[in-house]
Amino acid sequence: MITFKNITKQYTKGTHSVDALKDIDLTIHQGEIFGIIGASGAGKSTLLRLINGLERPTAGSVAVGNLALDGLSKQELRHLRLDIGMIFQHFQLIQSRTVAENIAFALKAAGVKKTKFAARINELIDLVGLIGHADSYPSQLSGGQKQRVGIARALANDPRVLLCDEATSALDPVTTQQILSLLKDLNKRLGLTIVLITHEIEVVKQICDRVAVMDAGRIVETGPTFSLFSEPRHPVSRRYVDMALQIELPDEILKRVPGKVIRLQFTGDKTGESTLSSAIKQFDINVSILHGKVDYIQDQAFGVLIVSLTGTALKVDAAIEWLDQQLHALEVIDYVA
Ligand code: ADP
Numbered sequence: 001m002i003t004f005k006n007i008t009k010q011y012t013k014g015t016h017s018v019d020a021l022k023d024i025d026l027t028i029h030q031g032e033i034f035g036i037i038g039a040s041g042a043g044k045s046t047l048l049r050l051i052n053g054l055e056r057p058t059a060g061s062v063a064v065g066n067l068a069l070d071g072l073s074k075q076e077l078r079h080l081r082l083d084i085g086m087i088f089q090h091f092q093l094i095q096s097r098t099v100a101e102n103i104a105f106a107l108k109a110a111g112v113k114k115t116k117f118a119a120r121i122n123e124l125i126d127l128v129g130l131i132g133h134a135d136s137y138p139s140q141l142s143g144g145q146k147q148r149v150g151i152a153r154a155l156a157n158d159p160r161v162l163l164c165d166e167a168t169s170a171l172d173p174v175t176t177q178q179i180l181s182l183l184k185d186l187n188k189r190l191g192l193t194i195v196l197i198t199h200e201i202e203v204v205k206q207i208c209d210r211v212a213v214m215d216a217g218r219i220v221e222t223g224p225t226f227s228l229f230s231e232p233r234h235p236v237s238r239r240y241v242d243m244a245l246q247i248e249l250p251d252e253i254l255k256r257v258p259g260k261v262i263r264l265q266f267t268g269d270k271t272g273e274s275t276l277s278s279a280i281k282q283f284d285i286n287v288s289i290l291h292g293k294v295d296y297i298q299d300q301a302f303g304v305l306i307v308s309l310t311g312t313a314l315k316v317d318a319a320i321e322w323l324d325q326q327l328h329a330l331e332v333i334d335y336v337a
């Protein structure tokens with residue numbers, strides 16, 4: 001539904017230029033919740049803003065549905081933006097207007113008849129769980145309630161796509177959960193396609209169907225969220241997974257443990273423990289568990305084990321080769337002085 005083909009984006013300031021996006025090819029499907037994760041400066045905002053034409057690519061093309069964005073007139077762009085809602089980290093509400101008036105602003109911009117405002121505003125307030133707050137001002141609302149107003153305003157014109165720019169980054173963990181549940185619910189009930197950018201892996205883990213990992217202007221890995229967690233291929237993705245699982249092995253420990261240290265990833269249908277015990281029997285090696293964690297994504301289990309293997313070098317190497325074939329996601333971790 002949203003396609004990026006061969007996108008590059010350069011920002012130029014005087015003689016200095018920044019490659020914000022390089023070689024981006026990506027398709028986001030209708031009705032999915034698609035996450036884009038990366039560190040600050042990775043290019044996430046730029047990519048998101050290409051979808052509603054707030055930025056234009058230096059080269060390549062972007063399309064939403066059947067509509068190619070290159071060369072759209074200002075009027076056509078305005079029309080497109082009615083079909084694409086957006087919410088922001090700091091909500092961007094009009095402080096001097098009530099909740100109802102903030103929503104009315106979006107209806108007015110879309111040319112909806114004034115006589116239809118009241119009914120639609122009530123409907124939206126109900127949809128986002130803000131009944132009783134129509135006449136409140138933003139300063140009287142909590143962060144989560146402000147974001148609900150942001151969502152109501154973004155949905156005022158029944159868009160097909162909702163763009164979320166770090167929408168929960170200013171919220172506490174409990175409120176973040178509530179807003180993510182609301183987004184998931186809207187995705188299901190309205191068939192809304194949601195594209196969200198975040199630097200928080202927890203957000204991806206909780207609601208995204210698929211995810212793209214960005215690093216320095218490039219997409220380094222794309223796939224279903226479960227695959228990213230159960231078999232991350234790129235080192236940047238692996239770091240995010242470790243963050244989510246709170247896996248950390250201090251260098252001091254790595255320096256001290258004897259044998260070869262390996263990291264095993266496993267999913268629900270193949271547990272790390274049973275594969276390891278087979279390896280111990282088959283290859284006559286010893287295994288010490290240094291770290292382990294199991295977690296769940298959409299009710300599917302996955303986990304990481306970090307273990308050290310000791311025994312004769314030949315047997316340890318043979319065991320590692322066998323484990324690699326069994327689990328397809330094994331890494332030998334060497335201490336680097
Ligand atoms: P992210 O959202 O992942 O933090 P951005 O898309 O905001 O990343 O930025 C990507 C790169 O482009 C960064 O190096 C940033 O400094 C640069 N950049 C973003 N917007 C502009 C701009 N308007 N002018 C110049 N450089 C920009």
